[in-house]
Amino acid sequence: MKKVKNGLSYFHSQIIRNEGNVESLEIQYGDIDFQLPFGLMTENLSIEIQTSGTDQHVRISSESVSSQLKGFPSGAMKMEARNISLRSGQESKPLLSNQFKIRDIEVHFIDYEVYVSILNPDQSMRRACKHLAELLDRGGTTSRLKMQGIIHFQFGKGLILPQRFFTQVNGNLTRIVLNRDDLNFVAPKFADRLSEGDLDLVANHPLKAPRLLEIRKDTEEKSRELRWALKSFPEDVYRHVLWSYLLTKEYGSEFAQVVTNSHELGSYNTEEEIGKDRQNNLVGIAYAVSNVPEGKLLEKIKSDPRIHF
Numbered sequence: 001m002k003k004v005k006n007g008l009s010y011f012h013s014q015i016i017r018n019e020g021n022v023e024s025l026e027i028q029y030g031d032i033d034f035q036l037p038f039g040l041m042t043e044n045l046s047i048e049i050q051t052s053g054t055d056q057h058v059r060i061s062s063e064s065v066s067s068q069l070k071g072f073p074s075g076a077m078k079m080e081a082r083n084i085s086l087r088s089g090q091e092s093k094p095l096l097s098n099q100f101k102i103r104d105i106e107v108h109f110i111d112y113e114v115y116v117s118i119l120n121p122d123q124s125m126r127r128a129c130k131h132l133a134e135l136l137d138r139g140g141t142t143s144r145l146k147m148q149g150i151i152h153f154q155f156g157k158g159l160i161l162p163q164r165f166f167t168q169v170n171g172n173l174t175r176i177v178l179n180r181d182d183l184n185f186v187a188p189k190f191a192d193r194l195s196e197g198d199l200d201l202v203a204n205h206p207l208k209a210p211r212l213l214e215i216r217k218d219t220e221e222k223s224r225e226l227r228w229a230l231k232s233f234p235e236d237v238y239r240h241v242l243w244s245y246l247l248t249k250e251y252g253s254e255f256a257q258v259v260t261n262s263h264e265l266g267s268y269n270t271e272e273e274i275g276k277d278r279q280n281n282l283v284g285i286a287y288a289v290s291n292v293p294e295g296k297l298l299e300k301i302k303s304d305p306r307i308h309f
Contacts, residue, residue: 142174235302
């Protein structure tokens with residue numbers, strides 16, 4: 001049990017990007033059936049995890065779980081689970097951490113394969129937790145994984161909406177992808193200038209979806225407020241600079257550039273307009289990297305020769 005807690009503590013620290021430990025772990029399950037040559041199966045599995053760091057209480061349940069080791073003492077471990085539920089044990093807290101804004105997850109099935117060694121269970125647990133952390137951080141993993149289900153995201157204040165998801169293989173990477181019909185329904189509530197490129201990017205980064213849309217909404221609202229308050233306000237320029245600035249503050253310059261470039265895919269702008277927007281996005285990224293205060297952006301824009309009006 002200690003080794004399992006150590007592995008989960010590693011996973012938890014990867015999620016919150018800080019020190020975190022599993023303080024308590026309770027596991028209950030039904031009868032265990034042995035499957036030849038090296039397999040186990042159980043039903044009605046339930047796990048309760050209490051962590052430090054973000055003070056999370058996570059409840060996990062599954063109708064059935066099975067595992068099969070292909071080789072002994074080491075080899076590929078194939079794991080299958082059906083009808084899995086992940087929920088927060090605290091109503092006031094989202095699942096996992098505040099960054100992801102996930103209220104709960106319902107997974108119809110998971111088929112997962114990972115290399116393990118019973119002689120080194122710590123390393124095996126860390127490998128599996130690394131794959132899970134990849135999913136949270138990048139939305140994709142190099143492991144063999146198939147899954148399908150529903151994520152309940154918290155969008156804005158108190159608005160919780162279901163989004164169907166599934167896995168999709170692209171080269172050697174397996175990604176979690178949001179159902180586009182669900183996303184097309186939710187996205188217009190947050191922004192009215194979403195291009196096909198915007199929607200594709202959000203769909204391919206589902207765990208970042210709520211925050212990406214919130215940043216877009218914040219940008220639109222702040223730009224409109226200044227437009228009404230100021231004469232000769234360069235709204236389009238400011239909107240692009242602020243958007244890329246906020247994205248960089250949240251995710252770093254590399255991902256911010258991916259997001260802003262995706263916006264131009266499928267847009268109806270001319271090549272000249274696209275070039276201008278991309279240049280202004282780069283300036284916004286540079287402002288964030290150099291720690292320019294948000295309140296100084298408009299002043300900087302008016303005098304910066306790099307800005308394209």
